[in-house]
Amino acid sequence: MTPCMNITALSQRVTQPADNSQTLLNLFRQSDLRTPALVLSRSQISTNYHALRHALPRVSIHYAVKPNIHPVIIDELYHNGSNFDVCSAGEVNEVLKTGIDPATLIHSHPIKSRDEFDKAVSAGIELFVVDNAEEIKKLKHYTNKKLKVLIRYRIKTNTQAVVNLQYKFGCTTDEVLTLAKQIEQTGHQFFGLCFHIGSQCVNNENYIEAIETAHKLIQMLDMEGLNVQLLDIGGGFPIQYIEPVPQIDEFCKPIAEALDRHIRPGIKVISEPGRFISATSVNLITTIVGKSYRDGKIWYYLDDGLYSTFSGIVFDKCQYPVVTANNGEEKLSVLAGPTCDSFDVMYDGLMIPEHNVGDRIMFMATGAYCEVSGSNFNALPRPKYIVID
Ligand SMILES: Cc1ncc(COP(=O)(O)O)c(C=O)c1O
Known part of the structure; x- marks a missing residue:
C-alpha cells in the first residue's frame, strides 16, 4: 500500500x-x-548538483540528459560548471544550445547507428564509448580526427539497481584487452574504462566492486602498454521516492574511498548522473x-x-x-x-x-x-x- x-x-x-x-x-x-x-x-537542480559534487569531490559530473532534457535544467547545470552526457543527435543539439564546447561532452551510447555516429563526430564530440568489436569497426570511418574511446564493462548481470543497466550493455572483463587493442588498431585512442551499475542503485557495494574491477583491469592494461586516462563510474545514484535511501554523502563515502584506494591520482574520474540531479527538481x-x-x-x-x-x-x-x-x-x-x-x-x-x-x-x-x-x-x-x- x-x-x-x-x-x-x-x-x-x-x-x-x-x-x-x-x-x-x-x-x-x-x-x-x-x-x-x-x-x-531551478534552485533544486543546483542543490542536487552541488550535493553530489560534495559527496564525490574527485569526480566531475556529466549530467546524463536522458531523464529530463528541459532547457532550464541544462542551462542551470551549465552555469554551475557541469558537463553533459549525451546519447543521440537530438540530445547533442539540445545541449549545444548552451554554447558548451562539444569536445567536453561524452557520447555514452555503446551502440550507435552509423548515422548517429557521423552526426556526433561532425558536431565535434571526441569522447565515445564502445563495448563490442562491431562498434569499433565503425571508428575506421573517421580518419580526420583522433577520437578518444572508453570501453564499457560489466561486473555481473544481476545488481541491486531498480533498473538494471548491465543487462543490455557492457563487455565482460575478459574482453577488455582485445577491444582496447582493436581501438588502437583503428588509429583512434583507447582512453579508458566505464561502467554503469544500473539506475536507482541502492547498494553502494556494486560501485565498489566495479571500481575494484577497474583497478585490476588498469594493472593488466598497464602491462600491455595501454594507458587508462579516464574512468567513468556512470550514474545510478539513488533518490528517495517512497522507500528511504541513505543521504548522498553517506551513500558515496565508501565509493570515494574506493576511488582513492584503487584509482591512481593521474586518472581522471567522471560520472553520468541523471536521476539524482533531475528527479526531485x-x-x-x-x-x-x-x-x-x-x-x-x-x-x-x-x-x-x-x-x-x-x-x-x-x-x-x-x-x-x-x-x-x-x-x-x-x-x-x-x-x-x-x-x-x-x-x-x-x-x-x-x-x-x-x-x-x-x-x-x-x-x-x-x-x-x-x-x-x-x-x-x-x-x-x-x-x-x-x-x-
Ligand atoms: C549510459 C548512461 N549513463 C547515465 C545514465 C543515467 O543514469 P541515472 O539516471 O540512473 O543516474 C543512464 C541511464 O539510463 C545511462 O544509460
Whole structure:
C-alpha cells in the first residue's frame, strides 16, 4: 500500500519563505492553475548538483540528459560548471544550445547507428564509448580526427539497481584487452574504462566492486602498454521516492574511498548522473476530473496518467509520493489516468481522505524518466512546465 502525505505535513517542512516548497504550495492552492503542471525548481537542480559534487569531490559530473532534457535544467547545470552526457543527435543539439564546447561532452551510447555516429563526430564530440568489436569497426570511418574511446564493462548481470543497466550493455572483463587493442588498431585512442551499475542503485557495494574491477583491469592494461586516462563510474545514484535511501554523502563515502584506494591520482574520474540531479527538481500537480465508486473503492480519475507523466511507473518501476490537501478518514482509493484504457491506473489500494472532482493531488519527485517517456495517447494534452525560483 502506498503511503500518502498530507499537505500540512509538507508545510511543516517549509522552514523559510525562500524555500521552494512555499512556492509549490502556493501553486497547489492556486485555483486558476492549469493542470497537469510540472513544477520545476531551478534552485533544486543546483542543490542536487552541488550535493553530489560534495559527496564525490574527485569526480566531475556529466549530467546524463536522458531523464529530463528541459532547457532550464541544462542551462542551470551549465552555469554551475557541469558537463553533459549525451546519447543521440537530438540530445547533442539540445545541449549545444548552451554554447558548451562539444569536445567536453561524452557520447555514452555503446551502440550507435552509423548515422548517429557521423552526426556526433561532425558536431565535434571526441569522447565515445564502445563495448563490442562491431562498434569499433565503425571508428575506421573517421580518419580526420583522433577520437578518444572508453570501453564499457560489466561486473555481473544481476545488481541491486531498480533498473538494471548491465543487462543490455557492457563487455565482460575478459574482453577488455582485445577491444582496447582493436581501438588502437583503428588509429583512434583507447582512453579508458566505464561502467554503469544500473539506475536507482541502492547498494553502494556494486560501485565498489566495479571500481575494484577497474583497478585490476588498469594493472593488466598497464602491462600491455595501454594507458587508462579516464574512468567513468556512470550514474545510478539513488533518490528517495517512497522507500528511504541513505543521504548522498553517506551513500558515496565508501565509493570515494574506493576511488582513492584503487584509482591512481593521474586518472581522471567522471560520472553520468541523471536521476539524482533531475528527479526531485520537479513535482507534478494534477486535478481530479472524475470520481466513481467501484468494488468497494473510490476511483479518482486525474488529468495525467500512465500514458503521460506516470509512464515512469511502467518503464522506470517508480512510485511517486502522493500529497493531498484533504483531511479526515482515509478510504481505500484508486488513482487512474484520463485515457480510455483500463491499463491507465497508477495507484490501486491507496489510503487517502475522500476527495471531490476539482480537488488537486500532487506527486513528488517526478523529474526523472517521467514526462520524457510519456505520449499524448488519446490526443490528450501533455503537462506544461512551470519554472519556479
Ligand atoms: C549510459 C548512461 N549513463 C547515465 C545514465 C543515467 O543514469 P541515472 O539516471 O540512473 O543516474 C543512464 C541511464 O539510463 C545511462 O544509460
